[in-house]
Amino acid sequence: MSILEIRGLTKIYRSEWGDEVTALNGIDLDVEEGEFVAVVGTSGSGKSTLLHVIGGVDKPTGGTLRVNGVDVGTMREADMAEYRRKTVSVIYQFFNLLPMLNVRENVILPLELGREPIDEKRLAGILKTLGIAEKEFYYPGQLSGGQQQRVAIARGLFTNPKILLADEPTGNLDSKNSEEIVRLFRESNRKYKQTIVIVTHDDRVAGAADRIVRIEDGVITEEIRNEAAV
Numbered sequence: 001m002s003i004l005e006i007r008g009l010t011k012i013y014r015s016e017w018g019d020e021v022t023a024l025n026g027i028d029l030d031v032e033e034g035e036f037v038a039v040v041g042t043s044g045s046g047k048s049t050l051l052h053v054i055g056g057v058d059k060p061t062g063g064t065l066r067v068n069g070v071d072v073g074t075m076r077e078a079d080m081a082e083y084r085r086k087t088v089s090v091i092y093q094f095f096n097l098l099p100m101l102n103v104r105e106n107v108i109l110p111l112e113l114g115r116e117p118i119d120e121k122r123l124a125g126i127l128k129t130l131g132i133a134e135k136e137f138y139y140p141g142q143l144s145g146g147q148q149q150r151v152a153i154a155r156g157l158f159t160n161p162k163i164l165l166a167d168e169p170t171g172n173l174d175s176k177n178s179e180e181i182v183r184l185f186r187e188s189n190r191k192y193k194q195t196i197v198i199v200t201h202d203d204r205v206a207g208a209a210d211r212i213v214r215i216e217d218g219v220i221t222e223e224i225r226n227e228a229a230v
Helices: 047-054 077-087 103-113 120-129 145-158 175-192 203-208
Strands: 002-014 020-032 036-040 062-067 088-092 163-167 195-199 211-216 219-225
Touching (some): 002 047, 002 195, 020 047, 020 195, 036 047, 036 203, 047 062, 047 163, 047 195, 077 088, 103 120, 103 145, 120 145, 120 175, 145 163, 145 175, 175 195
Parallel strands (some): 036 195, 036 211, 088 163, 163 195
Antiparallel strands (some): 002 062, 211 219
């Protein structure tokens, strides 16, 4: 069953001088519930734009984007804010942790902002799975880059989003930490049945995904089923 359905998606940026740049040019894409998809492509290919549109960070110029059958493009701003908070979760390569909050506080922040109850058992399980249970009360400044990325992943998982999105999640990590983060994404996908869409230029990340989608010049040019990862 497709959790994400994209048809004819376009995104055109217009400069202050009136020039137009087509970042997405008629994208069609389906993602199944529980699938792990890697989106790859050269710099400027449109892969990050696609992720930002799915995440509700950017609005498409045309086409349709449906998540669980709901047309995201027709949402009002209040509904879009709820969509960004509950339906999707975005992990960036720069972690985006608040330095004045400890690991626990950073992870539970989205639910606290929504005044939702905290599932302590789920929190403990996610922190343990990601290997940061003993760092629960540490602050970002006391953590390595790899540990900070694990906290960002924990925050993304803890909200239990329909789709977890990651934009170059290993971009600021060394090879050892990158390999560990890839393993954790794969484990999270399998353990929590989490739908994951990752934008990456890292072959190791792409190699862990169920399917690899290549974008060039705003168009999907290739889709590869990665049997080795299944």
